[in-house]
Amino acid sequence: MTHHALIMLAAGFGIPVLAALNARLGANIGGPAAAALVLFTVALTCAGVATLLTGPGALTRxxxxxxxxxxxGVLVAFYVLSITWIAPVFGVGNAVFFVLLGQLVSAGLIDQFGLFGARQVALSPLRVGGLVLMAAGLALTQFAPRG
Structure with a gap:
């Protein structure tokens, strides 16, 4: 596995953790939007430090x-606000399941059409089959009978 894959695996691991932590913070303080604001304040600080360390000149462009x-930015705010409000009542697993399902569909479309300047990667029948298998696997993890 390349270092790129490992970094993205870690980012993927972090999404449900982010959801659980921020949902709990929102529930504890009685304000999911306030919890999202705190999350973005911490994230802004981290991104600011990373920008300073890697070259702030990009900001001039x-x-x-x-x-x-x-x-x-609107999309990440929508994600954080929705997961913070919904995860405590819907469950982190269920919420992330639907997030991942949406990611599979949108990633396939972005690749197929090269949307937003992304590298175009044809959605072959084999890739469609893989996406369907991934979606089915996700569904099994959430909706299979529990014993």
Whole structure:
């Protein structure tokens, strides 16, 4: 496994942990939106330190970027707010299951059409089969009878 795969595996591992931690913080303080604000404050601080360490010059090129690229911030806010509100009542596993299902579908579409400047990777029948198997595996982990 390459270091890229290991980093992404760690990021994937972190998503349910993030969901559980922030959902608990939101429940403990009685404010899921406030918990999301705290999460983004900590994340902004971490990203700021990483930017300072890796070269803050990139920030000078923000003004020339297409506005739609800033939509990623809206999407991450939607994810964090929704998982923080929904996970305590729906369950972290169920919430992340549907997040992962959405990721499989959107990743397949982004690859197929090279959306947003991504590298185009054809959605062959074999890849579609793999995505269906992954979705089925996810469903089994959440909806199989528990003994």
């Amino acid at each position: 923000l003004a020339g970027q297409p506005p739609h690229l800033f939509g990623a």
